Amino acid sequence: MYGNNFFISLIMFPFLAARAISLILLTFTLFSIFKKWNTGNNKELFNCLLLSNVFLILSSILIFILSKMSYYYRFDFNDLIMIFLSLVITVIIFAIGNRSNNKIYPDEYFSNISDTDFLKMELTNSINVLMSIFNSSKNEYQEKSNAKKSQKFEAYKNNSSYSYQNKENSYTDYNYYGNDLGPAPFRGYIKDDWSFLLFIIFSFLTCGIYHWYFIYRVAQMANITCDGDGENTGGLLKFVVFGTLTCGIYCLFWEFNVMNRLQANAPRYRRFTQDGGASFLLWLIIGSWFCGIGAFVAWSLMIKNVNLLAKAYNIAHANEN
Secondary structure (H helix, E strand, C coil), rough: HHHHHHHHHHHHHHHHHHHHHHHHHHHHHHHHHHHHHHCHHHHHHHHHHHHHHHHHHHHHHHHHHHHHHHHHCCCCHHHHHHHHHHHHHHHHHHHHHCCCCCCCCCCHHHHCCCCCHHHHCCCCCCCCHHHHHHHHHHHHHHHHHHHHHHHHHHHHHHHHHHCCCCHHHHHCCCCCCCCCCCCCCCCCCCCCCCCHHHHHHHHCCCCCCCHHHHHHHHHHHHHHCCCCCCCCCCCCHHHHHHHHHHHHHHHHHHHHHHHHHHHHHHHHHHCCCCCCCCHHEEEEEEHHHHCCCHHHHHHHHHHHHHHHHHHHHHHHHHHHH
């Protein structure tokens, strides 16, 4: 029975991923409608909204069918609520859009639905509009992000409490690895403002995909900021593969080691944190008995340590340059 369930779980994974992608598409389409409605692309934007709803419903139906064959998976009532809300929002947007002076669809539009070439052209145009909004939003965000980073790192240069000009007195008293091991070599500034609230929201909206992205970035960050300590943090591929093979045990081992590594390397940057691997596991395992609150506390500690070390790394090198 368990072998059959494992096989079904592997089959179900692409459909879970498809539903996550449909939720991402739905979320971005709603964002695009909010940002670009009544700019000449109402029809294309609403087509993308319909398309994301179709993907969401189809993937949910397939997950429901497979869940009936699996011991581990059950179709959650929340899935029905999610689909219902998505359809309600779509109906509301359609009603509001058609009350304005410019209707979403021209009068002769639906008479051409049976034409395959027409459908392909409409689908292509709708996707192109959505991609155009995505690219413009990405460029706009990148410009704002670069400006924000420039301001941040300029301010870091004025933070004398992180100055490493005097190596004899800057970290000798704090260093676990010996007096010759200071800040890791500079390999570019790294993200140091992870938000716990956004981590929870995006992980939920993407059905856990954002959580994997966070794991990927934490592994990169740990290997950059802790370079020279003789350890290496495995990446996302090892986390997923070995986590699956060991039924999650490797994931706990990975998280425990990362927290301990960040804690041990913090003194290299004149920083100290009491929260290591033991704290993380205690909150994650024992604390989860209390309505699951412990898991939230555990990941908030992880994000706190990541931001602590990443910011100290950035400031240390900002003061060297």
